[in-house]
Amino acid sequence: MNNYIKTVCAAAFFLFVFQNAFAQVSKDTIVTKKNEKIIGKIIKVTDTDIEYRKGDEIDAPVYVISKDKVREMRFANGTIEKIAFDEMDVNKEIAILDKRSAVKLHFFSPMWHYLEFGYERCIKVGTNIEASVGYIDNYAFNLTNTRNVTSYSSTPHIQGAEFRFGPKFLFGQDFYVKGMKYAHPLKGHYFKPEVIFTSYTVQGLESTYGYNYPYTPIYSNLKINAVTLMINYGRQIILGNILTFGYSVGCGYAFVSSKYTNSLFNNGDATGNSYAYNLYTHLTAVNPPIAIAGTVTLGYIFK
Numbered sequence: 001m002n003n004y005i006k007t008v009c010a011a012a013f014f015l016f017v018f019q020n021a022f023a024q025v026s027k028d029t030i031v032t033k034k035n036e037k038i039i040g041k042i043i044k045v046t047d048t049d050i051e052y053r054k055g056d057e058i059d060a061p062v063y064v065i066s067k068d069k070v071r072e073m074r075f076a077n078g079t080i081e082k083i084a085f086d087e088m089d090v091n092k093e094i095a096i097l098d099k100r101s102a103v104k105l106h107f108f109s110p111m112w113h114y115l116e117f118g119y120e121r122c123i124k125v126g127t128n129i130e131a132s133v134g135y136i137d138n139y140a141f142n143l144t145n146t147r148n149v150t151s152y153s154s155t156p157h158i159q160g161a162e163f164r165f166g167p168k169f170l171f172g173q174d175f176y177v178k179g180m181k182y183a184h185p186l187k188g189h190y191f192k193p194e195v196i197f198t199s200y201t202v203q204g205l206e207s208t209y210g211y212n213y214p215y216t217p218i219y220s221n222l223k224i225n226a227v228t229l230m231i232n233y234g235r236q237i238i239l240g241n242i243l244t245f246g247y248s249v250g251c252g253y254a255f256v257s258s259k260y261t262n263s264l265f266n267n268g269d270a271t272g273n274s275y276a277y278n279l280y281t282h283l284t285a286v287n288p289p290i291a292i293a294g295t296v297t298l299g300y301i302f303k
Contacts, residue, residue, distance in 0.1 A: 028052065029074040030065065038065070042073060100185050102244050104299035106132065106281075113138040113158070114280045118297065120168070120244075122185035130192065131165035136200045136280055160200020160224075162281055166232075168192040186301065187238045192248070196228040198279045207265065220262030224276050228254040228284070228291050236297075244299035254284035254291035 030038040030050060040063075044051040048067055053060040072082040100122035109116040116134030123129055138158045170188040202222040234248025258276045277284060282293035 028076055030070055031072045031074065032065075032069055033071045034069075035071075042075065045073070099241060099301045099303055101303065102186055102299040102301045104132075104244065104246075104297040106134070107296045107298050109134060109280075110141045112280055113141045114162070115141060116162070116281070118299070120186065120299070125185055126170050128168040128170065128186065128190075129165070130168050130194075132163070134162045134281065136160040136162065156205055157203040158200055158275070159203070160198070162196065162198040162200075162279075164194050164196040164230075164281065166192050166194025166230075184238050184241075186244055187236060189235045190233070190248075192232040192234065192250075194230050194232060194250075196226075196230055196279075196281060198224070198226040198228070198281070200224055200280075202275045205260075205265070218262060218264055220260045220265045222258060222260055222265075222275060224256065224258045224279075226254055226256040226276075226279050226284070228252055228279065228282060230282065230291060230293060232293070232295075234295070238301070242301055244297070244301060246295075246297045246299070248293075248295050250282070250293040250295075252282075252291045252293075254279065254282070254289050256284065256286075256289070 027039050028042040030040070030042070030052060032038070038052065038054075040052045040054040042050060042052045043062065045067075049064050050067060050070060050073065051062055051064050053062055067083055070083050072080055074080050102120045104118040104120065106116035106118065114134045114136040116132050118130060118132035120128055120130040136159060138155070168190045169192070170185075170190045202224070205220050205222055206217050207220075230250045230252035232248045232250035234246055236244050236246035239245060256276045256279070277286070279291070281295075282291045284291040
């Protein structure tokens with residue numbers, strides 16, 4: 001009798017193990033990119049998601065996992081389907097987020113007699129830092145011959161430099177439709193407060209104000225320094241994850257100082273005051289000291 005009971009118990013145990021092993025084999029398995037195994041029944045596969053049930057019951061809850069988190073699917077019939085990387089897939093977070101910097105050319109700066117380059121770096125998603133430096137020289141970048149001409153001098157030589165920097169806060173970013181996982185860290189609409197330092201010298205200003213009879217010309221240089229607080233709104237788009245194209249408009253306050261090297265020019269002769277209105281990267285008025293600006297940039301993206 002005892003042997004009979006032992007035999008029945010052993011048979012029941014082996015039957016239980018066999019049924020569980022068969023049930024385990026007959027289920028589908030989802031293997032994630034973290035090597036986690038999800039055992040259940042795959043019921044639907046779409047372009048972006050995998051739907052599955054953990055239990056055998058028809059009313060068991062349906063779970064959804066994104067395909068970009070899955071390495072392969074193992075079906076109960078022994079078929080294995082690997083999730084292939086699509087070169088045309090926009091959900092390449094690693095490749096996109098890895099490129100977080102760009103060098104830029106202010107595209108139309110030579111038309112305004114200066115040359116400006118910038119650098120942008122993503123410090124965290126949604127917040128970038130941007131700085132630019134420019135060299136001012138109306139002789140070196142003389143694409144037109146109509147600027148800074150007064151009745152006292154044909155074209156004075158203007159040389160100097162400018163530097164600006166500020167944080168860039170991205171908002172309303174253009175998320176890709178497929179997956180809705182990320183926005184490019186350099187892409188989107190943005191709000192950027194910045195500080196601009198400008199310093200240049202207008203050389204060889206001439207006047208016949210009449211201090212020396214018979215109206216011998218007198219000459220002077222004009223030194224201009226300015227600090228501008230600017231608020232910009234703009235947008236930057238990405239071209240093939242290689243180039244950036246951006247544009248912005250801005251307004252703010254400019255604090256300008258100007259001084260002639262020849263003190264005679266300060267005694268009633270207004271020659272050169274107009275040079276303080278055009279600060280190359282932006283325009284300004286004197287009273288009130290309102291500044292306006294507009295930029296177009298083209299850049300190259302790198303890590």
